Amino acid sequence: MKNTINWGILGDSSIAKKAVIPAIQRSKYAEVVAIASQKGAPQETAEEFNIAKAYSSYNQLLADSQVDVIYLPLPNALHKQWVIEAALKGKHILCEKPAALTSAEAEEMIMACRQKNVQFMEAFMYQFHLQHRRVQEIIASGEIGKVKQMNSSFTYLLNLEEDNIRLNQNLGGGSLYDVGCYCIHASRSILQVEPISVYCEANIDSRTNVDVTVQGVLSFPENVVATFTCSFEQFPMNDYEIIGTKGKIVVPHAFRPDKRNGVGEIIVTTNDGERSEKIETDQYRAQIEYFSSVILEQTEPIYNGQQTIQNMRIMDACFQSMSQKSRVEVTS
Template sequence: MAWKSSEKIKWGILGCAAIAEKSLIPAFKKAQGAELVAIASRSAAKARDWVEKFNLPKSYGSYEDLLADKEIEAVYIPLPNHLHFEWTVRALRAGKQVLCEKPLALTASEVMEMFHQAEANKRLLMEAFMYRFHPRLAKAIELLESGAIGEPRLVQSAFTFVFNREQDNYRRSPQMGGGALYDVGCYTVNAARLVFKAEPQAIWATGHLDDKAGIDLTTSVLCNFPGSRQALLASSFELEFQSSLEISGEAGSLYLNRVFSAKDFPTEILLRQNDKLTSFNFPPVDQYQLMVEHFGQAMAGRVNPLVDFHDSFGNALVIEKAVKSILKGKFSSL
């Protein structure tokens, strides 16, 4: 159902998260068809500080008060992972369109219920996989579909960085959906499923676990896809920065560096075909801005959401099975 909106969609943000400050607020400021009008925090003082800092009209000292504001049409939710389900459902029931940070939820059953609520309330729900909106990824998919490397047979992807923040950060709490797999491994899983256009049949995962914190610090996942295709996926809080995607086929390979973190950087695709190396270059773009603009287009019914239920449900299911594999030390089938 197309959304009949004012000229600019009026947005609110639930929570004063670092990702909102660093990436989404600048994106809202630049995005066509979007107007950020409110910030909510459990700390009224912090919300007021942000409103003053970013020159916004409204601040709220509770998430409930922002959701009760009838002027706000859409909300962005960058809360800790374990709060995504509750506040997405509450926002949908309040009549808001919802752009929620990844991972959308901690279980596939929660994802299913979230989309059920979106359908029941005739509202749009989308998981914020910002990398999907970069023009370079669209070009990579175009090259794959043109047969530039033959049939893709192997995906290798890594998202790693050294995390030295305070111990009470949600990333270090299993109860809050912390750990490398949920935080950055979700990107590599999404990329593999996107390339193969399929769900893995079997998953094996192993990792370096922080016994004190109860989270995975480094996790490696092997996914077996139909047709004897495989994905090797790595995520880590303790390895130097890497954000890469390599796709290999019988006739060549594609390599994308900084695939999940390309903001403000010129990027390229390296296409290798036997001894021939071709580079496709792309100027810096704000993929967060493109995501916000796409969301507005989807609200208006002009495009289908690029990240849909199938994306989010499948990703959550694979991560659940990977966690099960780590704990049991054996393959887990979907």
């Protein structure tokens, strides 16, 4: 039985080089065997990371019979095309978030993967950090009472005058696609329920026509509310808090604890006082090992294609709300 999964990297983006390739090389039963770039310098990246094969075309990598799974960090607008191409070549796919530009695109991608019997997972790496499991345990214990609200933020400063794919409307730029998707995903994942409506307001950059700040409200059953802020023009934050009837939980490094050597923190406040727990996880490595195990064991990921489609449906509703300046119901 095969006990190592061979990874191919479809694009030598900064996230691939800074985070994902090193994580694969730290992982059990995973190895990077090939990288492709049609605009970058695949040979240089291959030499830097001691990767055996470098290709100047994505199709060449997809034709490599040694590659079991691809990691796809291409610009958002290219995800649909190359996920489908990879599926047609029988490759499993770990696709960077957001998986698509719309839920309709996501449905096409997931259908192509199902038809070719390949596994697909959207790369929300943060969910593999054990601090979130601990948060759910605390909620389930009843320590903070009945949950009434969740607030999340993912923001950072970006030079809005520079040439950056995050500011390119044609490539799927904007803060909601780039970091707001995390807030939506976290709200659904932590609260374990789906929103019924959304309301969003956005600051649209006049030069690029992409949203550089979005503030949203997700309405859930039983009058539970989740708010979120995502932005390219605010002090860096990546946190969430859950407010209950008896207390609250704050997770100050929710999405990028890897920038703090993998150390996450959970702060619980109730009438009995405040306490803090610190939990360490190599979340990029954990993601790679999880998806590699899914392929080895021929099981379906917990965060599956249907979950990806649902996250995109909520983002569709957010964009519609931003455009209409009104509350929008979420389709299911």
